[in-house]
Amino acid sequence: MKVLIVGGGGREHAIAYCAAKNSRVEKLYCAPGNAGIAEFAECVPIGAMEFDNLVEFAKEKEIDLAIVGMDDPLVGGLVDIFESVGIRAFGPRRDAAILEGSKAFSKNLMKKHGIPTAAYENFDNAQKALEYLKTAKYPIVLKADGLALGKGVLICEDLKAAEEGVKTIMLDKKFGGSGNTMVVEEFITGREVSVLSFVDGKTIKTMTSAQDHKRAQDGDKGLNTGGMGTFSPSPFYTKEVDEFCQKNIYQKTVDAMREEGREFKGIIFFGLMLTEEGPKVLEYNARFGDPEAQVVLPRMKNDLIDVVTACIDGRLNEVELEFEDNAAVCVVLASNGYPLAYEKGFEISGLETFKEHDGYYCFHAGTKFDGDKIVTNGGRVLGVTAKGVDLKEARENAYKATEWVDFANKYMRHDIGKAIDEA
Ligand code: AMP
Ligand code: GLY
Numbered sequence: 001m002k003v004l005i006v007g008g009g010g011r012e013h014a015i016a017y018c019a020a021k022n023s024r025v026e027k028l029y030c031a032p033g034n035a036g037i038a039e040f041a042e043c044v045p046i047g048a049m050e051f052d053n054l055v056e057f058a059k060e061k062e063i064d065l066a067i068v069g070m071d072d073p074l075v076g077g078l079v080d081i082f083e084s085v086g087i088r089a090f091g092p093r094r095d096a097a098i099l100e101g102s103k104a105f106s107k108n109l110m111k112k113h114g115i116p117t118a119a120y121e122n123f124d125n126a127q128k129a130l131e132y133l134k135t136a137k138y139p140i141v142l143k144a145d146g147l148a149l150g151k152g153v154l155i156c157e158d159l160k161a162a163e164e165g166v167k168t169i170m171l172d173k174k175f176g177g178s179g180n181t182m183v184v185e186e187f188i189t190g191r192e193v194s195v196l197s198f199v200d201g202k203t204i205k206t207m208t209s210a211q212d213h214k215r216a217q218d219g220d221k222g223l224n225t226g227g228m229g230t231f232s233p234s235p236f237y238t239k240e241v242d243e244f245c246q247k248n249i250y251q252k253t254v255d256a257m258r259e260e261g262r263e264f265k266g267i268i269f270f271g272l273m274l275t276e277e278g279p280k281v282l283e284y285n286a287r288f289g290d291p292e293a294q295v296v297l298p299r300m301k302n303d304l305i306d307v308v309t310a311c312i313d314g315r316l317n318e319v320e321l322e323f324e325d326n327a328a329v330c331v332v333l334a335s336n337g338y339p340l341a342y343e344k345g346f347e348i349s350g351l352e353t354f355k356e357h358d359g360y361y362c363f364h365a366g367t368k369f370d371g372d373k374i375v376t377n378g379g380r381v382l383g384v385t386a387k388g389v390d391l392k393e394a395r396e397n398a399y400k401a402t403e404w405v406d407f408a409n410k411y412m413r414h415d416i417g418k419a420i421d422e423a
Helices: 010-019 053-062 071-076 078-084 092-099 105-114 126-134 159-171 240-259 291-300 305-315 351-356 391-402 418-421
Strands: 002-006 027-033 066-068 119-122 138-144 152-156 181-184 191-198 204-212 216-217 221-224 229-232 267-276 278-285 327-335 358-363 367-368 373-376 380-388
Touching: 002 010, 002 053, 010 027, 010 181, 010 291, 010 305, 010 380, 027 053, 027 358, 027 373, 053 229, 066 078, 066 305, 071 078, 078 092, 078 119, 078 159, 092 105, 092 240, 092 267, 092 327, 105 119, 105 181, 105 240, 105 278, 105 418, 119 126, 126 159, 126 181, 152 159, 159 181, 191 240, 204 291, 221 291, 229 391, 240 278, 267 305, 267 358, 291 327, 291 358, 327 367, 351 358, 358 391, 380 391, 391 418
Parallel strands: 002 027, 002 066
Antiparallel strands: 119 181, 138 152, 138 181, 191 204, 191 267, 204 229, 216 221, 229 327, 267 278, 327 380, 358 380, 367 373
């Protein structure tokens, strides 16, 4: 089987690592990939949004399975385009990827189908939004409707901040067309948990839980990022929480999408908040989380390609997902300055140490080859993941492994997984 993975971050590295273990996979390609993925796959210099080039490449190489890892190409309809030329592809079609692509859509879906989420109003008119905000309760949350690299969410403490937020999102269009519609949402509090799941249109099977750390600095300070580190499982995701979500959130979402004529096949990533009133959905994503995938996939006992094919064929009910009874922590090594300005092109040393240690992984997020050297090529550079018998051991191991690698301007948070001490 010839497999093409679309994307080039730590998530795609974790996917490639799993795909390479399947003996039926005779050739693995990744577009565009990165220097770490190149260990498992032939990386081809085609961007994830270059649909024509991707399809031409897939046809020429007779790709049997394409796995689309990223949100932009999914929301843009890459899966539909692959299917239209007879290439099997894993991920939601465009009409289902809207679950992530439009927050206004997903909020309306949850309201209509009784899925617990924060109260909200959608606005496509800035003046009406400003009127509403005058009498709203603060803090309040403003969200650009569309994809905004995870940055289109503003938490506003008072009316003045909210007025500025409306200007940023709807008038100045800082997040582009994403801000044509804006969701105004009740501010809710609690622990956040990420639950990823496989979906075949009808059946949903959830994976082990994880938690991300989105802010750039220790103590959840600083700017929002794509994610600075993760741990899995979350000790706050108890059996009771899982039972509630299985009953009130997961299957209901899949059924709601079918009822809307938008059958969902692929990954649904539930961003949950465990509030005092019970778990609520903060957001849906239509793909593996990054860096959630880096702690969840290494703990999965099933063969990823087998599960992915079962989803495409509508046979997920035959699959029993199994995870190791241990824990994993991923610490992101970033370029100092991320998520704002940072320098690239610095040589990375020490990567070979990971080969000598089982249960340790160095997933590449932003790296490339410069001759035979590997250099930094992004804000998030590496995801250092380690397993342990429990979260405490996994965290110790992961932080130990962050010392094995070095590059100029290396930056990381030092408190990934610290919340587990309170569990
Ligand atoms: P989202 O992209 O919707 O997950 O939002 C990014 C982050 O903003 C979340 O991980 C939360 O920390 C925060 N957030 C989003 N919606 C709310 C809300 N209604 N109340 C409080 N915090 C929120
Ligand atoms: N780590 C959060 C995300 O992938 O959206």
